[in-house]
Structure formats: structure tokens, C-alpha cells
Amino acid sequence: MSARQSRQVNDRLRVREESEAYFVVLENDQDDWLVAFGKAPDFAAREWATNMAESYNERFADPRLDAIKMTAPPPRRG
Amino acid sequence: MSGTIKKSKESIQAEDTLVRRGTGAFLEATPLPPAENGRKRYRVGGPEDFPDNSHRVVDVDGRQLGVFHIKGNLYALPNICPHMTGPVCEADILTGSLQASDETDWKPEWVHDGEVVVCPWHGLEFHVPTGQCLAFEHIRIRRYKVTREGDDIVVEI
Numbered sequence: 001m002s003a004r005q006s007r008q009v010n011d012r013l014r015v016r017e018e019s020e021a022y023f024v025v026l027e028n029d030q031d032d033w034l035v036a037f038g039k040a041p042d043f044a045a046r047e048w049a050t051n052m053a054e055s056y057n058e059r060f061a062d063p064r065l066d067a068i069k070m071t072a073p074p075p076r077r078g
Numbered sequence: 079m080s081g082t083i084k085k086s087k088e089s090i091q092a093e094d095t096l097v098r099r100g101t102g103a104f105l106e107a108t109p110l111p112p113a114e115n116g117r118k119r120y121r122v123g124g125p126e127d128f129p130d131n132s133h134r135v136v137d138v139d140g141r142q143l144g145v146f147h148i149k150g151n152l153y154a155l156p157n158i159c160p161h162m163t164g165p166v167c168e169a170d171i172l173t174g175s176l177q178a179s180d181e182t183d184w185k186p187e188w189v190h191d192g193e194v195v196v197c198p199w200h201g202l203e204f205h206v207p208t209g210q211c212l213a214f215e216h217i218r219i220r221r222y223k224v225t226r227e228g229d230d231i232v233v234e235i
Contacts, residue, residue: 006104008158008165010140021216024160032235035160038216045216048160056163 009034012060013053015046022049107138113234117223121230128152128231131192133206135167138233143222145233146206148172148193152224153206154233155195160217164199175203175212 012027013034022045023033035052037045105127107120122136122145133146135157142157144167159166174191178184194203194212203212204219211217223234 006106006137006140006142008142008163009156034156034158034220036218036220037160038218040216043214043216048214048217052160052163056158059163 007060009056013056015049015053017046022046024049024052104135104137104142107136107233109139110230110232117234120233120235122154122224122233123231124229125226125231131172133167133172133195135165136233138235141235142167143233144168144195145224145231146172146195148206151207152226152231154222154224155204155206155209155219156222159197159199159202160211160219161197161200161202164197166195166197166202166204166219169195169198172206175205177212 009026011029013024014027014030016023016025016030016033019039021036021038024035024037026032026034035049037043037049039045105123107122110119110121113119118139120138122138122143127134128145128147130147130150133144133148135142135144142165143154144157146153146155146167155167157165157167172192173194173196174188175194176186177189178186190205190212193206195206196203204210205212209219209221211219225232225234
């Protein structure tokens with residue numbers, strides 16, 4: 001086995017809505033999900049899912065390798 | 079003395095605590111014939127690569143998976159935190175968590191010892207065997223099927 005630099009997920013992410021949950025999925029295979037955010041009256045599932053997808057897509061679009069390296073620090077917000 | 083303490087605080091970075099030191103390069107899985115259900119299968123290493131109570135990140139066909147061997151069982155989770163997409167499976171250690179409820183009269187109890195991974199970026203905890211986020215009951219990370227087949231540790235996607 002070899003070792004190489006890679007991205008956490010080599011695809012953009014998007015949100016797929018189902019009856020019970022919002023799923024964050026791969027843009028090019030929307031059956032391929034990563035995280036489920038269950039719908040509940042006291043939980044902002046759609047907002048959580050949207051934030052996850054947008055956060056990753058922002059990093060995914062960043063041409064700097066440091067933005068996608070595992071040891072990169074958290075992105076600055078605000 | 080205070081100068082020493084100040085210097086120590088300044089020098090503490092996430093990389094010094096939970097994140098593994100490294101270059102971001104991981105072992106690359108090798109493809110195997112698909113399963114009968116059509117799912118893709120990959121060899122992520124051998125048993126020697128995953129001693130009990132250990133974990134490591136493997137690159138599997140364009141995604142990184144954390145592969146865990148905990149108390150004799152194998153688990154695999156995507157290496158991406160639901161919060162801010164941090165490298166959740168790169169946490170250096172597996173730990174447990176404190177939990178309190180009315181069942182314990184709100185006294186904290188140590189639970190899931192050795193089964194919890196903590197995202198190095200912001201500290202969100204996940205129970206590896208279930209993929210369950212411990213802080214938010216409605217968040218769950220996907221779990222991938224992992225099996226040992228002779229000298230191969232095999233992940234199904």
C-alpha cells in the first residue's frame with residue numbers, strides 16, 4: 001500500500017432531504033451519504049446540514065493545499 | 079515561573095494535543111472484486127495495521143475513512159466532522175465521555191470508555207460503534223461495513 005496526500009472527500013457536498021432527516025451527500029452520487037441530521041422540533045437539522053456542505057465546499061474550492069490537509073487548523077469565520 | 083507558564087500556553091496548538099502529527103498523507107486502499115450486493119470493496123490493510131484499540135485514516139477511492147479496532151470489533155467512519163468538516167478521525171486517542179441524566183440524579187458518569195473519538199478542531203465527540211454524536215442526539219455519522227477476511231481488512235462502500 002502506498003501513501004499519498006488526499007482530500008477528506010474528493011467531491012463537493014450537497015444536502016438531500018428525506019422524510020426523517022437531511023443527509024449530507026456527495027454531489028456526484030447522492031445516494032452516497034456521509035452524515036444524517038435527524039428532523040426534530042428542537043433541532044435545526046437543515047441548517048446544520050447546509051452549514052456542513054457549504055463549509056466543506058468552501059474548503060474544497062480553495063486552491064491552497066493547506067486548506068484541505070488533515071492537519072490544517074480550523075478555518076477562520078466571521 | 080510565570081514566564082514559563084506563559085510560554086507553554088502560547089506554544090500549545092491543536093497539533094500538540096489531539097491531532098496526529100503528520101503530512102496529511104495516508105495509506106491508500108486497494109480495490110477488490112465487488113460484493114454480491116454490488117457494493118465496492120477495498121482492502122485497507124492487514125490485521126497488523128489495526129491492532130486492538132487503535133485507529134488510523136485510510137484513503138479509500140477518493141475519500142478518507144477512519145478505520146477503528148475497538149475491543150475486538152472493526153468500525154469505519156468518514157473522516158469529516160458534521161460541525162465544520164474537521165478531520166474527526168485524526169484524533170490521536172480514543173477516549174470516553176461524561177454523561178449525566180435524571181437516571182443518575184444528574185451525577186456525571188464515565189461512559190463509552192475507549193469508544194469515543196473527539197474532533198481535533200472543536201472537540202465534538204462521537205461514539206465510534208454507532209456513529210452517534212454525543213452532544214447532539216439527532217446527528218449521526220455514517221458507518222461503513224468492515225470485516226476481516228483472512229489477512230485482509232476489508233471495507234465495503
